[in-house]
Amino acid sequence: MTRICVAGGTGQAGREVVRQAVEGGHRVAVLSRRPPAPGEAGRDNGAQYFRGDVTTGEGLAAALAGADVVFDCLEGQSGRALKNFADGGARLLAAAQDAGVRKAVMLSIVNCDRSSFGYYKSKAAKEQVYERSGLETLALRATQFHSLLAGVFAAGSRIRLVPVVKGARFQPIAPAEVATALLEAALEAPSGVRHRVVTVGGPEIVGMRELAHSWQQATGARGRVVELPLPGGMGKYLRAGLNLAPGERHGTQTFEGWLAMHADSL
Template structure:
């Protein structure tokens, strides 16, 4: 049976991937710089301390691995700057270990947004595209968690922000995890690209109203401008991919389940 390793297996997306692969009956090894406490582990998965930037634990972590899924992430600072280099290190380690299939999670059209986080995601995808390995890149729209996080942050000061002219096609980590595992165990040795978006495109104001209804928040939904490169990216609809609406969990249902 294929042993699947998940680089970043303790993060938001990574943990969902670990849970999905375990549920399907695969042997799963989560690789991360810090080992989680017992209550945060997925039952049935193996956890190994690995740091791809220093090489610590890499050989042990990749021993016997048949497929590697990279869900590493960083939001800001030195960690974000180092993220593309870390992905290169992951590729080198996978090649050294002779891993048959590698999979990267990144963002739809990240290269078309000049914000540092999106540029780092685009650089990682390019490294996978140009590698000599059998690589699949999964391009996903924004997670439900991101949209809900924006609303929750604003609600703390009494305002649920609904950026003017902006729509989202949010997707659940469960739906993304399913596609990542599919890619990891697929037959074939060539390069592949997978596009995936949430089940519906919705105006941010409507998403905000749904969030307010489900949470019972007393904060007001307020239309606000979003300046800068991220605002231009979103208003142009670059974050949307309605032709690849393969997600099954709608935002309201995701909120209700939480």
């Protein structure tokens, strides 16, 4: 049995790591700034929850005590969290090293080091922190989650317009399948390589317009699908197909399959 600490274990991917680790018989500690109370949604009764903050170091030692592996599923999408994202990773790794943790695995984004978009740049900066760490580390880069696309379509449909980025294709993947890949990478035998980068993508590559139509069919949402140019770093990233990993098709859950599974909550 392995003791696992999941930083960000209340987020989309983190919850899946926690669930699968508990089901696998591992002892799981969850580190979160706002851990859910007993009985609240998002809490796994088989895990132990700790309140902590990687931006200050508060609570890290208690959550990491006795851990063999730490997962970094934290997000920092805006404001102070985005600004301090890489520094938070360094603080988590330092605390992990002090606690005797043997391996650290972080969730990252495909080709994040080739994007000028701020959120993706923060992921690349944290990867560099992991590469410099004294621990054995691994950055698992994933393509975009199915839920990201569903969220974009849902936001636009409120004004009866479903936005599609001109020329964009996606290779979306289910958070559960990313969590499986994270666990497999964390629990494998020591590789002898101090730092590795691994990429996982969804099972199929589909144009954004086709994905929008699939979403409309699944949800019954009305609205005109509108193709729009996307300026800036994210637009350049998508136009270049850097959000894709054609040679790294993992899992089996397509966007349509994910929509069918989550029909009641869309």
